Structure formats: C-alpha cells, structure tokens
C-alpha cells in the first residue's frame with residue numbers, strides 16, 4: 001500500500017499539514033544563525049524596481065539605509081541594498097545549502113527577471129550549482145579522487161539542508177526531491193504554493209526509521225522560534241490589505257519588507273558580540289557521529305561566508 005493509497009482515504013488537511021520535527025534549544029540556536037545569515041544576504045543584494053510596484057511602494061532612493069542602521073561599519077560589508085537604484089534583476093529571494101558538517105556549500109538568488117523566465121528560482125539554481133560543484137571532484141585530471149566514491153548522485157545531498165527565504169514552489173520542491181535533500185527550512189510562508197512541499201514530503205515519507213522520505217522535510221522557521229517568520233507574514237498581510245495586490249514577490253520589493261531584512265542583518269551582527277547560549281553544541285548525524293562544526297563554528301563560518309558573499313559572491317549575473 002503506497003502513501004498515496006493511505007491518504008486517499010483521509011482528509012486533505014492531513015496531507016497538507018506541516019510536519020515539523022522536534023527541535024532542541026541547541027538546534028534552534030543553530031538554525032537561527034543560518035536564517036539570519038540568509039536574510040542578511042537578501043538585504044545586501046536588495047533591489048526594488050519591480051515594474052508591478054507603483055512609486056508609492058518603492059523605497060525612497062534618497063534615503064541612506066546603510067548609515068542609519070549600521071551597528072558596526074568596520075565589520076559589516078557595505079552598502080546593503082546594493083541594487084536599490086539599479087534595474088530590477090530578480091525577486092528578493094535567496095537560498096543556500098549547508099552540508100552535514102555545518103558548512104555552507106553555496107548560495108543562489110532568484111533570477112527570473114534577468115533570464116526572462118519564471119523557472120529561475122533560487123532553490124532550483126542552487127541545486128543545479130551544487131551538483132555541478134560536486135562534479136569538480138570526479139574530473140579525470142584535477143586531483144585525487146574523493147574519499148567516498150561509492151555515493152551515487154542520488155545520495156549526494158542526503159545530508160544537505162536547504163535554507164530558503166521563501167517557501168518553495170512545486171518546481172523547487174520537485175528538484176529538491178530528485179536531489180534527495182534532507183530538509184528545507186523556509187523563512188516566510190508563501191500561501192500561493194498550496195503546501196506542495198508538505199504534500200510531497202508526506203507522500204514519500206518512509207515508515208523505515210533508517211530511510212528518510214524522498215522529499216526534504218519542509219520546516220517553517222517558526223518551528224525554531226524565528227521571529228521574522230511571523231513579522232514577514234504580518235507585513236505581507238498589511239501590504240495586501242493596503243494595495244489589493246496579493247503578489248508576494250511584489251511585497252518583497254517594498255520598503256516595509258526591506259526594513260525587516262535589514263533588522264535581521266543587525267541581529268546577525270549582534271550575535272558576534274552577544275555570544276551564544278550553546279557554543280559547543282554539535283548536531284547529531286544519522287550515523288551517530290557529530291557534525292564537525294559546533295554552534296560557535298557555525299557562527300564563525302556564517303560571518304566568514306557573508307564577507308565572501310559580499311565581496312566576491314557573483315553567480316554569473318550582476319545580482
């Protein structure tokens with residue numbers, strides 16, 4: 001009996017329900033660091049000239065967001081909102097992948113606009129990049145073979161967690177399922193995606209404790225108490241009421257949205273000064289061992305990655 005057979009006899013509400021797993025306080029701290037990094041990256045590359053947004057919704061370009069909101073100008077890459085005054089290059093949505101040891105593998109942004117395509121989503125672009133990066137190691141002449149040559153491409157991403165700033169669509173959920181990614185953490189709910197990630201997860205869920213589902217488990221960021229999850233939903237609600245426009249990507253071009261992402265960036269940098277509650281905690285892996293990076297290591301990794309991203313992070317486009 002397949003999962004589909006099971007769910008055919010049950011209410012649809014059970015199929016679409018969230019299925020967050022239990023997250024310890026220590027793990028919450030870890031997710032919080034990655035999530036703040038992701039929002040900081042979106043703030044840094046923010047662009048807001050989307051055609052569907054009227055002038056009243058555009059951030060005022062005369063404002064200097066950076067100098068008003070910086071906590072430590074010597075530490076933070078500047079300027080944020082880099083593309084505020086330029087052409088619209090894509091929706092303000094980003095994703096990155098984290099390996100089982102806690103290292104950030106790579107990131108990408110939504111590039112629908114620049115490629116004139118509705119499929120150039122951050123997660124889809126990211127997964128294709130990660131598979132390509134992996135193939136560097138099976139090259140015939142660039143170095144020694146990887147230590148573990150037994151893994152097929154179907155298993156490469158089994159320990160990989162995807163962080164995405166907006167709940168994934170059917171295309172990206174499909175690509176992440178084909179890639180066998182472990183989990184997808186999303187920082188804002190997208191009501192327009194009809195919970196497709198939850199549906200795919202539930203229909204491929206395995207009863208075998210040693211075998212995960214084929215689809216990544218979608219984890220809304222409120223599972224780990226990420227405050228910006230509800231703030232973004234609230235602000236999106238206000239935007240819809242005020243404009244009658246229910247496009248979430250249009251909302252993500254507004255000053256109201258930008259300020260939420262900037263606030264998150266400030267909090268990200270505060271972490272470096274305020275310290276962590278569980279600096280030495282490491283994640284438990286499926287094979288019983290521990291991740292290489294502790295929470296403190298994750299914070300150092302994320303601060304370093306942000307600098308790399310701000311100074312060198314290009315993905316074949318100016319965005």
Ligand SMILES: [Zn+2]
Pocket residue numbers: 121122123124168169170171172173
């Ligand atoms: Zn997508």
